[in-house]
Amino acid sequence: MQEHWLVFGIELFSALFLLVIGLVALALVYMYLADKLQTRQAIRHNYPIIGRFRYFFEKQGEFFRQYFFAQDREELPFNRAERSWVYRAAKNIDRTIAFGSTRPLNLPGTLMFMNTAFPEQGHNNQTVQPVTLGPYCRHPYTTDRICHISAMSFGALSRPAITALSHGAAQAGCWLNTGEGGLSPYHLKGGCDLVFQIGTAKYGVRNAEGHLDHEKLKAIAAHEQVKMIEIKLSQGAKPGKGGILPGVKVTPEIALIRGIPEGQDSISPNGHIEFKDVGDILDMVHQVREISGKPTGIKAVLGDTLWLDSLFEEIGRRGEQSAPDFFTLDSADGGTGAAPQPLMDYVGLPLSESLPILVDKLVLRGLKERIKVIATGKLIVPSRVAWALAVGADFVASARGNMFALGCIQAMQCNKDTCPTGITTHNPRLQKGLDPRDKSVRVANYNRYLHQDLAMLAHACGVADARQLTRHHLRIVMDNGLSITLDNYYGQYTQ
Numbered sequence: 001m002q003e004h005w006l007v008f009g010i011e012l013f014s015a016l017f018l019l020v021i022g023l024v025a026l027a028l029v030y031m032y033l034a035d036k037l038q039t040r041q042a043i044r045h046n047y048p049i050i051g052r053f054r055y056f057f058e059k060q061g062e063f064f065r066q067y068f069f070a071q072d073r074e075e076l077p078f079n080r081a082e083r084s085w086v087y088r089a090a091k092n093i094d095r096t097i098a099f100g101s102t103r104p105l106n107l108p109g110t111l112m113f114m115n116t117a118f119p120e121q122g123h124n125n126q127t128v129q130p131v132t133l134g135p136y137c138r139h140p141y142t143t144d145r146i147c148h149i150s151a152m153s154f155g156a157l158s159r160p161a162i163t164a165l166s167h168g169a170a171q172a173g174c175w176l177n178t179g180e181g182g183l184s185p186y187h188l189k190g191g192c193d194l195v196f197q198i199g200t201a202k203y204g205v206r207n208a209e210g211h212l213d214h215e216k217l218k219a220i221a222a223h224e225q226v227k228m229i230e231i232k233l234s235q236g237a238k239p240g241k242g243g244i245l246p247g248v249k250v251t252p253e254i255a256l257i258r259g260i261p262e263g264q265d266s267i268s269p270n271g272h273i274e275f276k277d278v279g280d281i282l283d284m285v286h287q288v289r290e291i292s293g294k295p296t297g298i299k300a301v302l303g304d305t306l307w308l309d310s311l312f313e314e315i316g317r318r319g320e321q322s323a324p325d326f327f328t329l330d331s332a333d334g335g336t337g338a339a340p341q342p343l344m345d346y347v348g349l350p351l352s353e354s355l356p357i358l359v360d361k362l363v364l365r366g367l368k369e370r371i372k373v374i375a376t377g378k379l380i381v382p383s384r385v386a387w388a389l390a391v392g393a394d395f396v397a398s399a400r401g402n403m404f405a406l407g408c409i410q411a412m413q414c415n416k417d418t419c420p421t422g423i424t425t426h427n428p429r430l431q432k433g434l435d436p437r438d439k440s441v442r443v444a445n446y447n448r449y450l451h452q453d454l455a456m457l458a459h460a461c462g463v464a465d466a467r468q469l470t471r472h473h474l475r476i477v478m479d480n481g482l483s484i485t486l487d488n489y490y491g492q493y494t495q
Contacts, residue, residue, distance in 0.1 A: 077333070082381050083404055089449035090405035090442035110477040111387055114485075116462035127464040128451075131394060133228065133372050134295025134325040141227040141295050143193070146466060147385060147450050148174040149443075150376045150397035151197050151235070151299075153181025155245050155254045155266070156414070161406055161423045164436040166190030168402070168443025177397065180232055180268065181245070182257040183220055190440065196220055197230045197299070198288070201268035203258040210273060212284070214291055221292035228326070229288050233271070233281075233300040234348075235330050244268075248417045251426050278311040285324050297326030297374075302354035303347065305361070312365040320370045328397070329358055331377020351377045351388070356490040359392030368392070380404065382453035389454075390469040390486065405446035406439045 028049060035048035043051040081102065088095045105112065130144040149169050154162050156179065167190035169176040176192050178184075180199025187194055198205060198212070205220060207213040220226060245254075245266035255262040274280055281298065289296040302308075315323045332348025349357075355375055362368040375393035379385050380401030388396050400408070407421045419425040422434035458466040461473045471486035478484060 077378065078380065078400065078404075078410060083410065085381050086401055086404040086446060089453075090446040092445045092449075095449065095453070106477060106481050108477055108479050108481075110483075111383070111486075112475050112477075112483065113383070113386065113457055113461055114473055114475060115460045119462055120459035120464050127455075129465055129467070131372065131467075133297075134289075135370075136321045137289060137295050137325070138293035139227075139295075141193075143173075143175070145172070145174045145447075145451070146389070146395060146454065147447055148195075148374075148395060148397045149176045149402050149447075150399035151177040151179040151195075151230075151232070152399050152403075153179030153245075154184035154186055154257065155181040155249055157424055158419075158422055158426055158431050158434070159186050160431050160434040160436045160439075161403075162186040163189050164406055164434070164439035165402060165443055166192050167436060167440035168405070168447070169193070171440065171444035172447035174447055175227060177230065181254070182259075183223070183226070184257050188223065188225055191225065193227045194223070194225045195228045195230050196226050197232055199232045199268050200270065200272050201258075201266075203260070203266075203268075206259055210269075212274075212287070217288065217291050221294055226292075226294065228295045228297065229292050230326075230328060231272075231281075231284060231288065231296065231298050231324075233275075233298055235299070235301065244415075246415060246417065249426055254426075278307060278314050281311065282314060282318065282322050282324075286322060289325075295325035297324040297328060297372075299328035299330060301330045301332045301348040302357060303332070303349060305357055308358065308361055312361065312367060315367065316365065320367065323367060323370050326372040326374055326394075327358065327362075328374040328376060329355060329393075333378065351375060351379075355388060355391050355393060360490075363392075382450060382457055385450065385454050386457045386466060386469055387474060389466050390471055390474055391490065394467070401450075402443055402446065405443045407434065407442075 031052070032048045035044040035051065039045060041051070045051075085095060104110065128144045128146060130142050132140050132142040134140040149165055152162070152165070157165075162184060163186045165176055166187055169192035170190040174193070175195050176187065177195040178187050178197050180197050180201065180203055182204025183194070183196055202210065202212055205213055205216040207216075221229070247263050247265045250258075250260065250263055250266055252262050258266060260266050272280075272284070274284060285296050285298065329351065331351035331354070333344075333350050348354075355373075359368065359373060362371055362373070372394040373392060374395040374397055375388040375391075376397040376399070378400070379388055379396045380398050385396045403423055404410075406423050408423055409421060411420055413419050414424040417425045417427060419430060422431040425431065454466045458464070458469055461469060463469060463473075471490060474486045475483035476486060476489050
């Protein structure tokens with residue numbers, strides 16, 4: 001009997017083995033014919049079957065570079081050391097390191113903070129003076145937070161991601177910028193302060209012709225949580241082009257909130273159809289401020305700076321009450337959204353150059369106190385935030401830092417609806433791994449430790465409030481390997 005079952009088992013195994021071999025052979029024949037008959041990919045046509053490995057290894061190369069080959073300080077757009085600090089802060093675990101820094105201190109462009117012999121005591125006891133935006137508004141906005149969450153639309157980000165950011169911002173006491181995709185229920189869900197962004201397509205506040213709908217804007221501004229309005233001229237991911245939301249991410253809910261067709265690419269104009277000169281910008285700022293009663297500012301990436309001179313001259317003619325209440329300055333080295341590579345790589349100025357230009361022009365025109373500067377663009381760690389404040393920013397906003405706090409692994413799939421962490425996808429299966437209750441705590445932790453370590457840097461330099469940092473507190477390494485202070489590098493500016 002046992003021999004019978006043994007023979008049966010051998011025959012079954014042999015049959016299954018032959019079946020597998022047959023299926024593999026059929027698959028190879030199919031791939032061979034498919035490769036030889038297609039002409040779109042020359043490698044596959046000329047080298048059938050084995051040519052497919054080229055595309056496989058090319059795709060896997062991103063993974064191996066990130067996890068095995070890239071050093072802690074060399075990966076772009078964010079290196080492992082930066083991401084590691086954010087992850088540890090978000091998870092509320094030890095943020096210390098040992099055995100010396102891996103950051104080279106002799107390379108041109110390296111920034112170093114100048115500690116004093118008489119540091120401020122107790123960086124856990126932060127001293128931050130509240131700042132008021134919109135002194136000429138019916139409803140000015142005052143906050144004692146320095147770091148905030150930058151623009152991320154519902155649509156670009158998923159429902160659970162926006163929900164987690166909203167709750168996290170409320171716990172941290174910072175604001176959350178809605179991005180240009182309109183005001184969603186998920187932005188409101190956590191009860192945080194909100195900055196409502198009006199993009200070039202005016203999603204959520206547009207009429208049939210694409211112009212500003214006053215009644216819709218009134219309804220948005222009526223929300224107590226909406227504290228400020230931001231008119232976006234351009235953004236870091238794609239200066240010179242409007243927002244891009246691939247049709248695969250335009251769900252029925254997103255289409256309803258934005259007022260656009262479902263399942264079609266949502267591409268904003270590359271500029272506001274009302275804007276022909278700087279006077280038009282000030283006209284819209286005044287219009288939005290009057291309708292909403294809330295502080296109203298503009299967001300832009302700097303390229304050509306002559307328009308700034310024209311804008312400030314026009315403000316001088318009209319009076320300082322006509323000025324935007326804030327200027328959100330974005331860096332031209334990318335962002336979370338889908339963007340054409342030529343724009344992301346080559347258009348506009350990075351924040352390291354544009355921020356001192358904007359601040360110095362405001363100081364020269366006597367507008368630095370009137371127009372608050374919000375810096376955004378890769379400012380995800382305390383040292384970068386402190387640099388921005390020292391150069392002259394009043395606030396800092398970060399999008400990708402808070403995405404890392406949500407669990408982003410820099411998979412670079414934000415534009416494909418295939419985000420493995422559920423942050424930038426509307427695939428329900430992928431979203432299940434993102435628990436808003438857990439991630440909101442991480443967002444709050446990240447923002448809390450961002451402020452705490454920012455205070456630590458400020459106290460090491462001898463100032464009680466991080467906004468008291470000036471360009472004199474930092475040195476930058478030059479091509480000869482020696483360093484000079486930022487006030488000599490950029491020019492003198494004292495807050």
